[in-house]
Amino acid sequence: MQPESSARRTTPLMQSIADQLSSGILIVDPELTVLAWNRWMTEHAEIDSETAIGQRLETLFPDLPVATLRRRVKAALQLQSPSYLQPRKGYLFPVTLDRIIDSHFAYMQQRIRILPDENEPHNAIIVVDDVTATREAEARAAVAAKASQRYLELIDHNVMTLGVDDDGHVTRASSALLQASGWNAETLCGTPLDALGLGQLEAHQKAADDKLPECPVLRADGSTLWVRVRKAQGLEDEEGYEHYLVLQDISLQKEIQALSERDALTGAYNRMKFDQLLQAAISAEERYGQQFAVILCDIDYFKRINDNHGHLAGDSVLKQFTALLRTQTRLSDQLARWGGEEFVVLLPIVNTQDAAAAAEKLRQAIATENWPPIGKLSASFGVAFHAPNESADSLLDRADVALYRAKEEGRNRVCIAEPADSERD
Numbered sequence: 001m002q003p004e005s006s007a008r009r010t011t012p013l014m015q016s017i018a019d020q021l022s023s024g025i026l027i028v029d030p031e032l033t034v035l036a037w038n039r040w041m042t043e044h045a046e047i048d049s050e051t052a053i054g055q056r057l058e059t060l061f062p063d064l065p066v067a068t069l070r071r072r073v074k075a076a077l078q079l080q081s082p083s084y085l086q087p088r089k090g091y092l093f094p095v096t097l098d099r100i101i102d103s104h105f106a107y108m109q110q111r112i113r114i115l116p117d118e119n120e121p122h123n124a125i126i127v128v129d130d131v132t133a134t135r136e137a138e139a140r141a142a143v144a145a146k147a148s149q150r151y152l153e154l155i156d157h158n159v160m161t162l163g164v165d166d167d168g169h170v171t172r173a174s175s176a177l178l179q180a181s182g183w184n185a186e187t188l189c190g191t192p193l194d195a196l197g198l199g200q201l202e203a204h205q206k207a208a209d210d211k212l213p214e215c216p217v218l219r220a221d222g223s224t225l226w227v228r229v230r231k232a233q234g235l236e237d238e239e240g241y242e243h244y245l246v247l248q249d250i251s252l253q254k255e256i257q258a259l260s261e262r263d264a265l266t267g268a269y270n271r272m273k274f275d276q277l278l279q280a281a282i283s284a285e286e287r288y289g290q291q292f293a294v295i296l297c298d299i300d301y302f303k304r305i306n307d308n309h310g311h312l313a314g315d316s317v318l319k320q321f322t323a324l325l326r327t328q329t330r331l332s333d334q335l336a337r338w339g340g341e342e343f344v345v346l347l348p349i350v351n352t353q354d355a356a357a358a359a360e361k362l363r364q365a366i367a368t369e370n371w372p373p374i375g376k377l378s379a380s381f382g383v384a385f386h387a388p389n390e391s392a393d394s395l396l397d398r399a400d401v402a403l404y405r406a407k408e409e410g411r412n413r414v415c416i417a418e419p420a421d422s423e424r425d
């Protein structure tokens with residue numbers, strides 16, 4: 001039944017306007033008895049106006065938070081100003097969504113406005129707005145933000161990255177880098193890149209993809225962390241430009257590389273590495289005129305050492321021999337084990353005489369050293385000075401022939417190789 005007051009005040013024109021709105025409109029008295037009900041409410045709540053009008057809201061909607069709603073209505077009427085209600089569940093009137101399948105919500109999300117009815121000061125107008133789309137977008141954004149956050153955390157924990165300002169000072173470091181380096185975030189910020197062993201920012205900016213700088217970074221405990229450095233896209237904000245470096249741990253790779261270059265027994269370079277060094281020396285001579293020589297050196301009567309003192313004693317002599325050659329050569333010289341009891345030294349030098357003098361120095365050092373358990377030891381030497389345009393094979397052949405001659409002439413001596421074919425008249 002329709003109460004007198006409502007019938008009087010809801011004119012056909014007002015009802016028609018209310019029916020065209022895309023929000024729910026209902027008028028209630030302070031006891032929440034429905035006095036007016038628009039089409040939106042009929043369609044969405046599936047209760048027609050004849051049924052709704054005259055009924056208390058809690059009768060129509062048994063789960064309605066009546067106490068809260070009544071308080072809000074009272075407040076709006078007393079203050080004669082709008083009041084808003086944000087239902088805890090997101091909706092006041094349970095309206096099922098027909099797009100449940102891809103929605104975060106089963107029920108329509110509503111914004112409730114309670115307005116004092118200016119014509120009837122005891123009544124309140126309740127406006128129900130459908131804000132599902134907004135809440136949906138917010139919920140999706142929250143899920144996306146959480147996923148991005150998780151992704152950032154994943155990167156932070158697993159990828160070594162550094163933020164650097166325009167002056168090459170560190171601005172931030174990922175947890176992965178702090179953990180791998182043992183560095184402390186506070187002390188790290190503001191430190192110049194090169195003080196960490198990471199070189200200059202410009203070098204990383206210019207580096208080609210296939211020639212990324214490899215840097216030995218000093219860990220907090222003094223050990224070395226080898227990293228390959230790639231410059232990533234930077235970011236600009238109101239505080240300025242931030243460059244990003246991504247660091248790849250290549251320590252293991254470096255370790256394997258070092259092992260593959262060296263002879264396991266003596267620690268001297270192996271033949272493969274020496275071949276590379278020799279090629280590099282030939283290129284440097286062609287380009288910059290840096291002359292060099294090689295000394296081939298073979299321990300005399302080494303077989304006897306093995307035969308008389310055992311293989312282990314032979315091994316120990318080889319190690320001591322390597323150590324002696326190291327101390328008797330310069331840092332700029334390169335030492336390799338050529339095979340068995342034969343060694344080779346590559347030395348940047350300007351003439352054959354100087355190379356021969358270097359070999360003679362080695363010969364004397366070996367001859368005067370004490371070699372437990374065998375006593376004395378000697379070695380024979382073949383020295384070849386690299387001729388312009390000479391191949392590596394030709395140079396080594398000449399040194400080998402000279403070494404053979406030293407053996408033939410009685411061992412414990414230095415023989416100088418014949419000039420290369422290109423040098424002969």
Ligand SMILES: Nc1nc2c(ncn2[C@@H]2O[C@H](COP(=O)(O)OP(=O)(O)OP(=O)(O)O)[C@@H](O)[C@H]2O)c(=O)[nH]1
Nearest residue numbers: 298299300301302303304306311314315340341407
């Ligand atoms: N203990 C030990 N012996 C090795 C190693 N590599 C090669 N030899 C030995 O070195 C010896 C070389 O013998 P030879 O080539 O006859 O040369 P040599 O006895 O020094 O005689 P000359 O060179 O003519 O003075 C062989 O007995 C090899 O077995 C090694 O890594 N450890």
